[in-house]
Amino acid sequence: MSTELGPTPVKSPASGGTPIHHGPKGVGEDNKILSQGKWASWLLAPTIIALAVVIVYPIISALVMSFQKDAGLDPVTGLFTAGGPAGVQNYVNWLAQQCSAPGGGTVACPPGTLGAQFWSATATTFFFTVVTVTLETVLGFWMALIMARTFRGRSLVRAAVLVPWAIPTAVTAKLWLFIFAFEGIANKLFNTTILWTGSEWPAKWAVIIADVWKTTPFMALLILAGLQMIPAEVYEAAKVDGATTWQRFRMITLPLVKPALMVAVLFRTLDALRMFDLPYILTGGANNTTTLSILVINQIRQGFNAAAALSTITFIIIFLVAFIFVRFLGANVVEQSGATGKGKK
Amino acid sequence: MKSPKFLLPAAAAGVLALTLSACGGGGGTTGGGGGDAEQGLDGRGPITYVQGKDNSNVVRPLIEKWNAAHPNEKVTFKEQTDAADQQHDDLVQNYQAKNPNYDVASVDVVWTAEFAAKGWLQPLKDKMAVDTKGMLEPTIEAGSYKGTLYAAPVSSDGGILYYRKDLVPTPPKTWDEMMQMCSVAKANNIGCYAGQFKKYEGLTVNASEAINSFGGSVLDKDGKPSLNTPEAKTGLENLAKAYADGNIPKEAITYQEEEGRQAFQDGKLLFHRNWPYVYNLATTEASSKVKDVLGMTALPGADGPGASSLGGHSAAVSVYSKNKATALDFVKFLTAEEQQKFFATQGSLAPVLGSLYEDKELVAKLPYLPVLKTSIENAVPRPVSPFYPAVTKAIQENAYSAIKGEKTVESALSDMQKSIESASAGQ
Numbered sequence: 001m002s003t004e005l006g007p008t009p010v011k012s013p014a015s016g017g018t019p020i021h022h023g024p025k026g027v028g029e030d031n032k033i034l035s036q037g038k039w040a041s042w043l044l045a046p047t048i049i050a051l052a053v054v055i056v057y058p059i060i061s062a063l064v065m066s067f068q069k070d071a072g073l074d075p076v077t078g079l080f081t082a083g084g085p086a087g088v089q090n091y092v093n094w095l096a097q098q099c100s101a102p103g104g105g106t107v108a109c110p111p112g113t114l115g116a117q118f119w120s121a122t123a124t125t126f127f128f129t130v131v132t133v134t135l136e137t138v139l140g141f142w143m144a145l146i147m148a149r150t151f152r153g154r155s156l157v158r159a160a161v162l163v164p165w166a167i168p169t170a171v172t173a174k175l176w177l178f179i180f181a182f183e184g185i186a187n188k189l190f191n192t193t194i195l196w197t198g199s200e201w202p203a204k205w206a207v208i209i210a211d212v213w214k215t216t217p218f219m220a221l222l223i224l225a226g227l228q229m230i231p232a233e234v235y236e237a238a239k240v241d242g243a244t245t246w247q248r249f250r251m252i253t254l255p256l257v258k259p260a261l262m263v264a265v266l267f268r269t270l271d272a273l274r275m276f277d278l279p280y281i282l283t284g285g286a287n288n289t290t291t292l293s294i295l296v297i298n299q300i301r302q303g304f305n306a307a308a309a310l311s312t313i314t315f316i317i318i319f320l321v322a323f324i325f326v327r328f329l330g331a332n333v334v335e336q337s338g339a340t341g342k343g344k345k
Numbered sequence: 346m347k348s349p350k351f352l353l354p355a356a357a358a359g360v361l362a363l364t365l366s367a368c369g370g371g372g373g374t375t376g377g378g379g380g381d382a383e384q385g386l387d388g389r390g391p392i393t394y395v396q397g398k399d400n401s402n403v404v405r406p407l408i409e410k411w412n413a414a415h416p417n418e419k420v421t422f423k424e425q426t427d428a429a430d431q432q433h434d435d436l437v438q439n440y441q442a443k444n445p446n447y448d449v450a451s452v453d454v455v456w457t458a459e460f461a462a463k464g465w466l467q468p469l470k471d472k473m474a475v476d477t478k479g480m481l482e483p484t485i486e487a488g489s490y491k492g493t494l495y496a497a498p499v500s501s502d503g504g505i506l507y508y509r510k511d512l513v514p515t516p517p518k519t520w521d522e523m524m525q526m527c528s529v530a531k532a533n534n535i536g537c538y539a540g541q542f543k544k545y546e547g548l549t550v551n552a553s554e555a556i557n558s559f560g561g562s563v564l565d566k567d568g569k570p571s572l573n574t575p576e577a578k579t580g581l582e583n584l585a586k587a588y589a590d591g592n593i594p595k596e597a598i599t600y601q602e603e604e605g606r607q608a609f610q611d612g613k614l615l616f617h618r619n620w621p622y623v624y625n626l627a628t629t630e631a632s633s634k635v636k637d638v639l640g641m642t643a644l645p646g647a648d649g650p651g652a653s654s655l656g657g658h659s660a661a662v663s664v665y666s667k668n669k670a671t672a673l674d675f676v677k678f679l680t681a682e683e684q685q686k687f688f689a690t691q692g693s694l695a696p697v698l699g700s701l702y703e704d705k706e707l708v709a710k711l712p713y714l715p716v717l718k719t720s721i722e723n724a725v726p727r728p729v730s731p732f733y734p735a736v737t738k739a740i741q742e743n744a745y746s747a748i749k750g751e752k753t754v755e756s757a758l759s760d761m762q763k764s765i766e767s768a769s770a771g772q
Contacts, residue, residue, distance in 0.1 A: 073462060073731060073769065078491040080462050080731065100770040111746075112739035112764035181604065182596035197543075198598040286544035286745065301433070301734040302768070 062308045066090055070303030083305065090309035094118050114299050117290055118310075122317070125291045127204070128279075129272040132211045137265060139212065140219025147220065148227045158221075165217040173281035176210040180282070203287040207279045214278075215271070219264055226260025227253070266325045273318045292317070381443075381464075381664040386472055388668040391419045392448035392675065395436070396658075398427035403692040407684055411675065418671040420449075429453060429546070440465040440663065448666040449675055451658045452496045454487040455727050455737070460661065461490035462731035467662040469494040473673055475680065481718075484697045487726040488659040495661060497676050500694035502656030503720035504540075504554060505713060507609060507617045507627070508640040516642040520558065520583055523616060523645045527592045530615040536594035538587060539605050540618035544745045547601055549737045550654040551618065552744035553727055554644060556580035558651030563728040563740065563765075570765035572758045579647075582754045585747050598749060610635055618644060620656065622693060624713045641712075643719045655724040657695065695721065735768030 067090070069083025092098065098106035099115045109115035147158055164172070179185045180196035187194060196202045230253065238248050276293035283289045285298070292314045299307035396404055404422055412419045423446075425432045433456055439447045440460065452460060460466050469475045475497045477485050484498035508516050512533060517523035527537035540554075541547030553563055561577030564570055571577075587593045594614075597605070602619060609617040610627050612634040617623075624641070627633050644651035660679050662672045678684060680697065688694040689707055695717055701707055702718040730736050739761050747757035 071463075078462055078731075079464050099767040102766045102770045104770075107767065110763035110767060111760045112742040113735070113767055114738065115767075182599055183604075183607070193596075195596060195599055198596070284543065284545050298734075298738065301430075302732070302738075 062311060065305045066309035066312050068305045070305045086305070090306050091313065093306070094310055094313055114295060114302065117295055120288060121290045121292050121295045124204075124288055125273060125275065125293075128207065128211070128275055128291065129269055131208055132215070132272050133265060133268050135208070135212045136216045136219045136268060137261070139216045140264070141223055141261075143216065143220035144223035144227055147224050158224075161217045161220060163217075164214050165221075167214070169214065169277040170281060172210060172214050173278045176206065176213075176278075177282055180206045197283050198287070200287045203283045203289050207282055207289055210278055210282065211272070211275070215268065219268060222264035222267070223257065223261055226257040226264075229260070230256045262325070262329060266322065269325065270318055270322055273321060274314075382467055384664075385667045385669045387670050388666070389418055389671045390668045391421065392666065392668050392671050393421045393423050393446050394449045394451075394675065395423045395425065395439075395447050396451035397425045397429070397432045399424055400427065401692040403688055403694070406691075407679070407687065411678055415671075415674075418668070418674070420675055423447075436460070440665070443665045445663075445665045445667050447663045448668060448672045450661055450663065451499065452661045454484075454655055454657050454659065455733050457488055457496050457659060457661070458490045458729045458731045459733050461493075461495040465664060466495040467664050467666070467669060467672075469497060469662070469673075469676075473662065473669065475673070475677060479699055480680075480697045481699050481721050483655050483721060483724045483726060484657060484659075487655050487657070487729070490729070490731075496659030497661075497680050498657065498697040499660050499679050500657045500688055500692075501697050501721050502620055502695050503717055503724050504550070504618050504644050504653040505621060505623075505716055505720060506642050506644050507619060507623060508642065509612075509615055509635060509638050510640040511638040512615060513640075516640055517616075517645050518650070519648055520645045520651070524583075524587065524592060526615070527590075530592075533615075535612065536597070536608070536614045537592040538616040538618075539593055539597040539600055539608065539614055541601055541605060542584075542588075542593070542597050542745075542748060543599055543601050543604075544741050545601065546737060546741075548744055549727060549740045550656075552581060552584070552740050553654050553725070554618075554651060555584050557654075557725045558644065558646040559583070560647065562725070563736070563761075564730060568730050568769070570762045570769075572762040572765075577758055578754055581744065581747055581758060584744075585750065585754055588748045589750055593748075598745075621695060621711075621713050621717055624711075625693060641716045643716060643723065646723075650719055650723050653720045653724040655721065655726045657697070730765075730769070732765075732768045736765050739764035739768065 067086055067088070069086040069089070071080040071083050073079070074081050093106065093115060095118070097109045097115055097118055099109040099113050101107040143161060147154065147161070167175075177197070181187075182193070182195060182198075184196075186192075186196060194202050196206045234252055234256075235248060238252055243251065274293050275291050276297070279285060279289040279291055280294050280297070285291075285294045290298075292310070296307055296311045296314060299310055394404070394408065399405060399422075404424075408420050408422050425435050433453070436447070436450055436452070436456070440463065452466075457466075461468075467473055470493060475494065477494065477497070480498055481501065484501045485494065488494055488496040488498050506516065512529050513526055517526055523538065530537035540551040542551060556563060556572075556577045557580070559576050559580035561574050561580050562571055563577075584593070588595075588598070596608075600608070605614075605617055606619055606623050606626065608614050609619075609623070610630065610633045624639070627639050628636055644653050646652065660676045662669055662676060666672050682698060682701070685696040685698050685701055686704070686707065689696050689701065690710060693711065695714075696702070699718070702714045708714050727733075728736050728740075743752075743757040743761045743764070746752045747754050752760075
């Protein structure tokens with residue numbers, strides 16, 4: 001692997017574009033690389049174009065839309081007319097929770113409009129993210145520690161743990177909807193009469209329970225992968241030195257598993273910030289369980305352009321969270337995984 | 346990545362081309378479609394019919410029948426999913442893309458105004474006129490926007506009050522009578538009344554019924570919200586009061602159609618507001634405890650039958666269709682008596698032709714037809730507004746809070762009013 005030798009040898013003339021200062025042999029090599037480069041651009045063009053079509057175009061199109069007004073109604077013909085440019089009005093409306101006023105201009109959004117739900121949806125999204133990711137990390141770590149041991153039927157347990165993760169979320173949500181129905185299993189089992197989907201805190205917990213049930217296995221497996229990269233000798237040495245179980249966990253397991261753990265937490269956090277299907281099916285967003293993604297979907301039915309602005313805002317929020325993770329908490333997906341890979345060898 | 350320099354031209358070209366097309370396509374939304382409505386009026390040829398999932402297999406036999414008679418103007422069936430929201434979004438996407446292959450589509454009564462205002466539906470007048478004689482008035486109203494018919498009524502639906510014949514020999518005619526009969530429910534230790542009160546489209550149906558039944562209305566004739574009225578207040582207050590009293594059991598706040606039906610069939614409810622489909626299930630399912638004691642009557646109102654919300658579907662021709670003459674013929678075919686009868690017998694879909702409700706053969710098969718006719722005749726279409734998605738959200742959000750007692754009926758209604766005003770204000 002030439003890459004492991006460091007970056008310098010790879011920086012050949014072709015990539016840097018530096019002037020040729022080799023002998024004749026170098027020139028020939030350079031031409032070869034040049035023509036290879038041309039070939040490469042032709043061969044890669046289909047991929048680039050495909051990416052442009054499925055990723056770049058929608059993003060740019062959404063951005064363009066987010067600066068347009070939504071269609072308004074022409075009172076005379078009763079037909080919708082294109083709204084025209086809006087500047088940043090769509091963004092301001094969401095952030096300041098302003099809605100159009102009947103006589104022109106804007107007013108604070110009355111309860112019952114989607115605009116009035118922006119900050120509460122943001123708070124709900126973050127609440128769900130913090131609670132579910134915390135629970136999933138703790139439970140997942142515990143499951144991973146168990147699965148890392150050698151015991152009979154270990155592979156069976158590992159496969160079984162994956163089942164909730166393998167079920168499509170929409171199916172999971174329906175399943176839990178039946179469990180949390182008034183006449184459902186949850187109430188029968190505990191002999192309670194809780195309106196799980198009909199009041200605020202039970203509804204929030206219903207969503208959290210279903211989400212934790214579904215995604216803890218994902219955390220467990222990612223952490224398990226990290227655990228297995230810790231060499232057994234380290235533990236043996238610690239044992240010889242007289243370290244207790246707790247000390248071994250705190251001083252060896254935790255620091256060594258940290259890179260894998262941080263990546264797992266980052267993935268889950270980004271996932272949880274986009275949470276949509278579970279609350280949408282379980283509660284329909286009632287009782288303060290509307291997340292940002294649900295708000296986007298609801299807004300799409302009322303006006304594309306405001307929805308485009310909202311999804312851009314959501315994107316920026318998620319991007320900021322990812323940035324904070326990578327920059328300050330050391331969840332460096334690219335470099336750390338390279339480093340641990342080397343360490344393993 | 347070895348030499349990004351050489352990739353640049355290809356990438357740049359691709360991105361540029363796409364950006365430009367994005368600017369071209371993303372900007373404008375609608376434009377009336379005046380020109381499109383003039384096109385293809387005489388066009389004949391194969392067309393496509395778009396509808397949600399054909400659960401009881403009614404559409405396919407009808408299309409086969411049509412195709413056998415019209416070998417040169419065959420209809421292809423495009424089946425959507427069975428979720429109404431997804432059907433709506435699918436239609437919006439295809440109309441937005443001016444897809445000429447969505448010739449005839451089945452449109453829910455609440456979408457008509459929105460689609461018509463976007464300029465996607467062919468006005469059914471002049472050359473494209475459909476004969477609406479004999480159709481129930483509210484169904485025509487629900488297919489119209491600003492006085493023009495845009496979608497021909499194909500099937501209808503209205504609410505029915507199901508009750509326990511063994512416990513209440515004579516059904517209540519008014520809401521107050523029904524509430525007085527709740528003592529019977531208490532004596533038998535069962536819930537009194539439930540409709541659909543979960544926060545979803547069903548709540549809009551139930552809340553509008555409560556408001557309309559007492560003489561209020563969500564929108565006035567010009568499509569402006571008119572909720573700050575004593576009539577609307579009495580209507581919504583009835584629901585809130587019944588929920589606070591326990592006449593509507595607490596769990597009803599989580600009920601959609603199916604949960605309510607289940608509770609009623611298990612004998613846990615005295616009165617239940619639901620759609621006609623319950624009749625078949627409640628009388629034939631083995632687990633049903635109300636098989637022999639099932640009573641049906643019109644919804645209770647202020648001093649007579651209440652105003653049901655109208656359900657059902659209409660058939661609309663797309664302005665982008667190239668074969669509108671064939672499309673129109675097919676729409677007429679769907680609304681003709683013979684097909685209407687087939688819809689009723691095969692699919693339990695309520696017909697739109699008044700005469701069929703007195704058809705002896707049909708009534709023998711579907712005993713709820715006379716009750717349903719009263720229901721539909723008194724029905725008020727759900728608020729007809731091109732901003733329906735925002736209107737229904739405003740009703741759901743505020744009616745839910747009011748029923749649960751989280752805010753007063755007055756403030757719920759005034760918030761509803763303001764939300765709808767803001768939604769229709771555009772930007």
